[in-house]
Amino acid sequence: MPPKYHIETSQAPNRFPKITRSGIIAWEEGCLKCARCVKKDCIYQVYEKRDLDDRQMLDSLDSACMDCFRCVQNCPNRLIHKGLNPAYRALGDHYWTPEIISELWFQAESGRIPVSGAGYGGPFSGPGFDAMWTDMSEIVRPTRDGIHGREYISTTVDIGRKAMALEFGPGGEIVSRTPPVVEIPLPVIFDMLPWAPPGDNIPLSFLYGALALGTFAIVRQSAINPIIREFLPYAIIYVDGDPGSLHAQMLRSLKIIEVPDGEDPIALQKRFKSMHPELVVMIRLRLSPGARERSLYLIEQGAEVLHLVADEYGLEGGSDPLFIKERMKDVHLHLVDRGVRDQVTLIGGGGIAMAEHMAKLIICGADALSIDIPLLVSMECRVCRRCKEGISCPVGLDDVDPLWGSLRIRNLMAAWHSQLLEILGAMGIREARRLRGEMGRAMFFEDLEKEIFATMGKRG
Ligand code: SF4
Ligand code: SF4
Missing domain, CATH: 3.20.20.70 (Aldolase class I)
Structure with a gap:
């Protein structure tokens, strides 16, 4: 038997902030000036470490946020929202979609297979390769x-x-x-x-x-x-x-x-x-x-x-x-x-x-x-x-x-x-x-x- 082919991987961090699917929208207008702002409660210190990547004009809020929704839920005046990031939607085109690009980034950074966690979220049919399914009938066999x-x-x-x-x-x-x-x-x-x-x-x-x-x-x-x-x-x-x-x-x-x-x-x-x-x-x-x-x-x-x-x-x-x-x-x-x-x-x-x-x-x-x-x-x-x-x-x-x-x-x-x-x-x-x-x-x-x-x- 030939030696088993194995590819060594190691974490290769991004050089630039990622463009993430969701972005934070935080309004200042209507702020109640609470004694303790929910932004202080972010366990990832997303607001405290906020920065601007001036090469891409990207706010670090979006890429650092881990989507826990704590700040969104706890702001008493509902001034913090999460929405689809326009910069994400603008990535690529109809074929090289934002989803494909961001999955390629993830794989290149980690060497791991992207796992959706809640089943397959993609299309079941469509143009090109999406109009083809493989037979996985042996999935439980040796x-x-x-x-x-x-x-x-x-x-x-x-x-x-x-x-x-x-x-x-x-x-x-x-x-x-x-x-x-x-x-x-x-x-x-x-x-x-x-x-x-x-x-x-x-x-x-x-x-x-x-x-x-x-x-x-x-x-x-x-x-x-x-x-x-x-x-x-x-x-x-x-x-x-x-x-x-x-x-x-x-x-x-x-x-x-x-x-x-x-x-x-x-x-x-x-x-x-x-x-x-x-x-x-x-x-x-x-x-x-x-x-x-x-x-x-x-x-x-x-x-x-x-x-x-x-x-x-x-x-x-x-x-x-x-x-x-x-x-x-x-x-x-x-x-x-x-x-x-x-x-x-x-x-x-x-x-x-x-x-x-x-x-x-x-x-x-x-x-x-x-x-x-x-x-x-x-x-x-x-x-x-x-x-x-x-x-x-x-x-x-x-x-x-x-x-x-x-x-x-x-x-x-x-x-x-x-x-x-x-x-x-x-x-x-x-x-x-x-x-x-x-x-x-x-x-x-x-x-x-x-x-x-x-x-x-x-x-x-
Ligand atoms: S949603 Fe969670 S991780 Fe993101 S900024 Fe708010 S508290 Fe921090
Ligand atoms: S398409 Fe060209 S200019 Fe745009 S990010 Fe890729 S390499 Fe850079």
């Missing part, structure tokens, strides 16, 4: 022990092309060449960000994080400098410049390289592999309605790994875009139908915001995923996109300490790993590899809706 130690649940996956058969020579020796495969202990790689403040600190946090977790971070060729060069063994270089400038010595320090889909990515793959045969080459494809035919074509030409990328909302390109989980199902099933699915590794990325999305995309056919924005959010990003406009970051992410950043990423991934184990255990599956394409173990809202309403209105 495989669940794997989460807590007695049985092992593996989250390791392979990146590379698989040989479908071995060929033997006359003497019984293996004569077929097995393509190179890279194992990662967690089905996640770190992708390039759609937007971020400039500088090396964020990519360095990703690379330190990748090193600690045993995975890889994608780095643009154009971003390589002497500092980043030190981390090449944990990087996947994305070729966004002249491939000729990537010399053999640099390629030999890599395990994986990524090339964009374009005129002839297979020619580029052959070129890199002639210089370093053990290199795994990923081809990055923008998800689109043509993705299934393009994927099939590239696999027939010898592609090893296809990285299928949606936008930051999980949508493919085109005028009537499908969500990533639908297109991933479509590509996966098409490749199964053509008998080539097992030869290739499919990595999906774009719109992965929560741990459950990881399991759901694997069920839809991905071998592994790439994540981007959650890593930035783990370092306190507010998803305000000011950096996209070239405006300064309210939480100074350009100055972030890469060691602190990597600790937050490690904590986040530990929480996601624990949640993946929970899902695998509850489904009675002991390997993330075996979760791939297990669509029979999930329910899809659209399918149920069709099934239920198909016969309605029909006369027998």
Whole structure:
């Protein structure tokens, strides 16, 4: 049995006051000037320690309050109230919701799974990943022990092309060449960000994080400098410049390289592999309605790994875009139908915001995923996109300490790993590899809706 994969966590405190869901509203007007104000009775000394974070203009009252409601209940003139914090509601957007952002902050700070305490409070259906449920029917069976130690649940996956058969020579020796495969202990790689403040600190946090977790971070060729060069063994270089400038010595320090889909990515793959045969080459494809035919074509030409990328909302390109989980199902099933699915590794990325999305995309056919924005959010990003406009970051992410950043990423991934184990255990599956394409173990809202309403209105 392989050694058990474990992610060490430790508390990584926020650098800035958190933006909390509820805020305190305390009116001065009408104050009775009681001899002993209820504010003095706050056992957390929230009013006494009150401060203003002038970078974000945030009152510490909101982030320090523990929601005990003591002051709210005891003020005789009802001048203290708690309400939904407008700064919280303004976080992110319709997809990167305040709830998702604040849960990512919690996981990155603590390394723990967020527990609601009073059952599931989220939606039971909705767009995207919310329209899919996993089958947790094994929740009380022995495989669940794997989460807590007695049985092992593996989250390791392979990146590379698989040989479908071995060929033997006359003497019984293996004569077929097995393509190179890279194992990662967690089905996640770190992708390039759609937007971020400039500088090396964020990519360095990703690379330190990748090193600690045993995975890889994608780095643009154009971003390589002497500092980043030190981390090449944990990087996947994305070729966004002249491939000729990537010399053999640099390629030999890599395990994986990524090339964009374009005129002839297979020619580029052959070129890199002639210089370093053990290199795994990923081809990055923008998800689109043509993705299934393009994927099939590239696999027939010898592609090893296809990285299928949606936008930051999980949508493919085109005028009537499908969500990533639908297109991933479509590509996966098409490749199964053509008998080539097992030869290739499919990595999906774009719109992965929560741990459950990881399991759901694997069920839809991905071998592994790439994540981007959650890593930035783990370092306190507010998803305000000011950096996209070239405006300064309210939480100074350009100055972030890469060691602190990597600790937050490690904590986040530990929480996601624990949640993946929970899902695998509850489904009675002991390997993330075996979760791939297990669509029979999930329910899809659209399918149920069709099934239920198909016969309605029909006369027998
Ligand atoms: S609600 Fe409780 S914790 Fe919050 S300020 Fe009032 S007394 Fe303090
Ligand atoms: S907080 Fe805003 S400006 Fe800073 S990295 Fe996040 S999106 Fe960009």
